[in-house]
Amino acid sequence: MTSSKTVLITGTSSGIGLAAAIGAARAGWTAIATMRDTGKAEALLKAAAEAGVADRIQLKRLDVTDPASIAACLDEVIAEHGHLDALVNNAGAAQVGTLELMSIDDVRAAMEVNFFGVVAATRAALPHLRASKGRVITVTSVGGVVGQPFNEAYCAAKFAVEGFMESLAPVAATVGVDVTVVEPGAVASEFVANIGLDIPALLAAAGPYTSALQAYIARTQQSYGNAQTPAEAAAPIIDALTAERPAFRIQTSQWARDFVATTLADLDGSAVQALTATWVR
Template sequence: MLATVRDPERAGALRAAAPGAEVRRLDVTDEESVAECFAGIERLDALVNNAGISNFDPTLEMSTAEALRANLEVNFFGTVAVSRAAMPLLRASGGRLLTIGSVHGVIGQPFNEAYCAAKFAVEGFMESLAPVAAAHGVRVSVLVPGYVPDTRFGIFPDVNRRTVQAASGPYAETFAAYGERIGAHWAGAGQPAAEVAEAVLRALAEERPPFRIPTGAWAAAYLDAKLADRDGTAVQRLARDWIGHTERPL
């Protein structure tokens, strides 16, 4: 088993949890780093794309092109770069390509446009790749977690509530309402990272895994709602409820 980290000096917990794993440095945004990471690998049975960030900008008007590009570079282009490097090895072994997506790669989230854009791109890319890869012996799946509080992503509501409060502007009231409502909405809905890891192992062991795999009931319910919402009305109504907005006639 091969595990990767961007900074090997901070890999102590990883090495302790998986003492038999080889740990290599990998920066998914650096093509040279990707090539070095895959150097010398002769056989690969499965790849799990797990690198991700969320630059949770308060609003479109306050966001920066740099933050948008950073989301896409890691979450989308990084995933593509690693998958490209792995594909020849996976074709040779008849292996698996698993990517950790997000419920917000299927359903949009207010005030998180850049992250959602990147995860939507991952969904579309992998969905398009899957039939071609399958024709050459590689099974492609996207795992769809919901809210996973015991990751760094779990801190973003507090961080950005402070951001908006510090920058008094036209969206501050809306974001404050969102912060209150989304906290109540997510209460009790979180899924431990260990459960997501178990879902990865099940997908790797399954003979014919489906393309899209929700990792818990909460994510599955959101997928059901989105995929049955042909014109987007239900999802927009849900998002408006998150920010405490009642639709006004134009």
Template sequence: MTSTWLITGATSGFGHMVAERALAGGAHVIAVGRRSDRLAELADHAQQGRVTTIPLDITAPGAEQVLADAVRTAGGLDVLVNNAGYGLFGPVEQIDADNARAIFDTNVLANLAVLRAALPALRASRGRVVQISSVNGQSAWASSGLYSASKAAVELASEALAYELAHTGVKVTIVEPGLFATEFATSLQVVLPHEVYAPTVGKFLTDFSALPATAFGDAEKVVDAITAVATMEEPPLRLAVGADAVGRIRESLRSRLAELDRWESFSTGPVGQTV
């Protein structure tokens, strides 16, 4: 039986690559993205009837209903790859309310809207939810504050969702890529720091812009990971992809555990006790 995949952000990066991989495997793909031309290219290279293209800004009013209708028309859903999002980097203080609202609208609220549209059909099929996060969903650094916050929100919502859906057979996996060669690195929005943040945010952005091409992994590895967890009987809740992601997340977790241990007596001892 042909499986049906709903993939958001299917016009570029991981989303486009996963759509191509799913189509090559014989799936029917509901491909969602803002660029009609890229969706048309995807359909042109696929077997007739295998692609349903939906030009859509998932933050738009009514987007949830559009997606729910598409799933209903397709006759069900087996895999959701909730991938759409964008990067915003700069000092926390300097990111204004409009930009902060925009990244949460796209990376968090629209992600939730897609889930609401897809979950009834996924419960019926005992399907798979693949939430695309980032190493920044587990670890922040100077300049990543708002982006990290948006991905951390997705991660914790997804963790709760996995518990809530456990009895239904629906499996949830959060994929956390490190640095990979996609259009993301060239399309992200950057707020340049004021002088006070030059030693931290400024240095990070300068160092990042000087990274050689070899610092960015082969994006096919992320596609391999996404397609693998989408069909595993017992997939992981979280999957870091890339040596840099594994290393950074491990370092962050060790640091947090060390800090927890160091201050445990302060938290659990008598009031006023010092370490």
């Protein structure tokens, strides 16, 4: 069993999750780096070796949509380390489309990964985090605060996570568990590429939404040209791991702070609607 603090991070094959695992290991934590397909661990293992932290990275399989997989992973962690001090819910999947262009199954799939996966992993980890007086850190998105065109299912799931965690936080605090949400903006990672979008096919099927979708895609491509690096976006996660009392809500950049402030100060919703309307025309 290890004496160092142990953090389990979901979705570490690339992007923010990979960077968070490396950052946590550099900060002295034992990072349990999980992913649905451990055959995709090459980038993580290479980064760990280059950073000199391979001895503090432990790779495990975990599928957040499978309760048995979550339970098996946590059982292994407790058997091997004796404790769990933090959970970082990072695994997620993008979903681009609008209501008439998606099936209900598409919407349910987005909720399954981005919301129910977070709930399931958190629920399973809480008994161990109560024992260690640990913390839950969940990567949401600025899309969990500001609804965004052609991201209805994704934003719905992220809004749900934000509401869930905001409601859980004061209850968890009574048993010594801190709860934090981390809100990135655009991040230069494989997250968007992993959607597997065929843009010409998407536009061809867009019907009356073609013009709006073209405008949205152009705006999105431009925003990702000025994106944060995964390491930059992961840095606040490490801060939340190591802070004595982390804030509940943390944005990963000044841009993200300015963006979510639009909603937080928008009592009637008009400011957000005026902003996002410019994305589709």
